[in-house]
Amino acid sequence: MALGRGFSVAVRGVEGLIVEIEADISNGLPGVHLVGLADAALRESRDRVRAAITNCGFDWPQTRLTLALSPATLPKMGSLYDLALAAVVLAAHGKKAWAKLEKTVLLGELALDGRVRPVKGVLPAVLAAQRHGWPTVVVPFENLAEASLVDGVEVWGARTLGQVHAWLAGKGDLHARIDDPQQAPEVAVDLADVVGQPQARTAVEVAAAGGHNLVMTGPPGVGKTMLAQRLPGLLPPLSRDEALEVTAIHSVAGLLTGDAPLITRPPFVAPHHTSSVAALVGGGSGMARPGAVSRAHRGVLFLDEFAEISHAALEALRTPLEDGVIRLARRDGVACYPCRLQLVLAANLCPCAPPDPRDCVCASADRRRYRTKLSGPLLDRVDLRVEMHASRAGSFAEEGGESTAVVRERVWAAREAARERWRPHGVSTNAEVSGALLRRSFRLGGDAMKPLRTAVDRGALSIRGMDRTLRVAWTLCDLAGGVSPTRDQVTRALAYRQAGERS
Template identity: 45%
Template sequence: MSLAVTLSRAQEGVSAPQVMVEVHLSGGLPSTSIVGLPEAAVREARDRVRVAIQSAAFEYPNRKVTVNLAPAELPKDGGRFDLAIALGILAAGHQVPREKLDDCEFLGELALSGQLRPVSGVLPALLRARARGRRVVVPSGNADEAALIPEIDVRIADTLTDVCGWLRGSQELLPPAAALTRSGESIGPDLIDVRGQLQARRALEIAAVGGHHLLLMGPPGTGKTMLAERLAGILPPMTELEALETCAVLSVAGQSIDPAQWRRRPFRAPHHTASAVALVGGGSQPRPGEISLAHNGVLFLDEFPEFSRHVLEVLREPMESGHILISRAARQLTFPAQFQLIAAMNPCPCGYAGDKHKRCRCTPDQVQRYRSRISGPLLDRIDLCIEVPGLPLAELSTPRSPKDEDSSTVRKRVVRARQHALARAGRSNAEISTRELERDCALGPAERQWFDAALGRLGLSARAYHRTLRVARTIADLDNGAAALDRQHLAEALQYRRVSLLSD
């Protein structure tokens, strides 16, 4: 009788709980069984592992092999446990030294030839292993992800034979850092490409400083999409922790990570035919949706009213909480969703209501039905609402104005203004709590009286009241970090609460 234990990591949302792979060899008819709540792909590992061991010129035990994946109540899926199972079988059969398996975790799917194939969710697993102070062996296909994690001993391998040679001390496995040039980020589309639209550019800058949600409304071809695509380029740089959180979501989703742009804020623009599951995540094996893939970045919804109303309504809770909880009969998974929503829409079905150059052919009922596709509760969560009018053709052919600034210039102002918020509360203005809002947005008697009267005329909700104060705080931060909010800051913030645009 022989027993060996190896360590691996499961995938549960963006977390990676530890799994102990216990391998027991005993007498009886030759067979292999895997227990511990394995899904189909894990149960099939017994055949992959057996052939891979034989292809690597090792002996598969002619005994009864029992593999237990602990803890037993945690569901296990995918081929990520193949390498750990194979090493456990070899260690139990005294073909590799057991003591070398201590304090080392193994991730990787085995091909029948013994080659190691990359798996998803490596980044969260490496972060958890680093916290435990363990070494990790991963396939060479995951080298780019592994190289993003500092201060951890990671080794990459191409085959099962390489890993066994490393455990025996006959060869060395290299760390992944040599395979990756750690790069920063690229800015992407530049704001200098946008001509005019000074009010929209101002709203975009305020949104970037405070992390506020923004709705752009205007006729076709006025630059709404161009403005939205350039928001990510003027946002402050991500911290290393934010970048790793974002890359962890990509890793769990099985998407590739570009090592040259891993510090760049994500920009997601799903088509308006996307389902609710595609947007917020889910499925029989829950996967992150677009709002999680946009974590710490921008979610752009073009043709906003063309999305199904049911799809848009699922955005309401994560817009407030910054995460999405997906419940299934067996378990609940939480994915991060701290995204910045930028929406764009036409004013009517034909697109030309209020346009000075083309006549709208929609009836009032058609316009009302079109605009009512966006519910009041959802609109109440959008901090800035701005019209993007059409530009005269003559303005497009004139030399650029000094006010047509590039992304680099605007970004410097955004970073300076964001620093004021970080110094006060450690987070953006859109994320501060109500108590912090009362502390940082205290109004004088005259400003309070004026603001209350304006709120009464506009009929704003309590949520809109707090969101307007947050926008005013952001405007004050842009105003050289003014400590107190004056009437000018409040008036500009109220101007952007133009929800009446959708109800006229």
């Protein structure tokens, strides 16, 4: 009897768990028995691994072979276990006690000729290995730049199974980590490109400075989409930890490029208005995959024509917007993805959407149904509401509005002021501050609170709405360089919230 042992990682959501892989060669009829709750892709690895081993010139055991993946109760999915499975089979069949194999996590899919193919989820897998104290990780060469983003662990890239065998035996080398992975180029769009719309431009600036949700309504062609696309350019770059969070989500989704894996700018995700619930919040069979809300983590989720999106898909956004995390229960377990994002919504004023609203031919009931597509609880989670109007010809003769660079300076200064104020409380933006903290430790004076008390007494504002209005007032204060919101700033914040009220 011969036994080989190696290690890989099972990725669940953006978390990884170390998986121990054993190969046992014993007397019996030739056959491969794979145990450990493997899915279809992993069960097929028996054929891939056998072909890769034989085509690389190694012998395949002509007897009973048992491959076990532990913990046995943990569902295991995908093809990233191929390389580890092949290594333990070679160790068991050759009766080799490779010291490196006991200290290395192996990731990668095998082609039939022995090439090591790239896989999804390498970054969270390497992060898990580093967190559990593993000294070495071997990944496919195409994933090497992604794996090199993790410090504190030795990372090697492999092109073929033969290279890995030689490295384990101490007779060859693998590709070393990439010390300075490239970063994705920044998309250059400027706020100065938007013609007119000073009120909406100011709302976008406030949204960027405080991390607030925003809804824009108006006739087609007035600049709603352009303003939404320019919002990420106003946001500060991601910190190192934030960049790894975002990159890990995109790694699981399989959206990273090999040369420039690290995402350092806030992402901008704009799903189509026909997207399903699973496309927005995540889903799929087996273990749930990240949806648009998770891919927009630390960035902007833009839902254009939100009145055309299904009611169920919109209502599914409630919990992620409030909690900043989405938990998806599927057959193979619960996947947890972060989704701390800014939601930007845009829609026309009515179904027919003429350039001039006076030309609308929709019945009043149709207009009302169209404009009330957002339910009360979901609309209550939107801090800023702006109704845009068509620009006049004079707007083209005027000098262009402020550029992104100019507005960005104010936004970054306001964000820094908020970060310093909320740092002792564990948050960094005004939009993340709890209502209890605003009402107790940072309670405003009676004069400043009077507009909010009046709105609450009239039933025009909920308690959650009051908290969100206070957050916007703090953002207006930060943009103005103040210490505490004034009554005028609270009134402005309330006006942003009540703009375009449903009739």
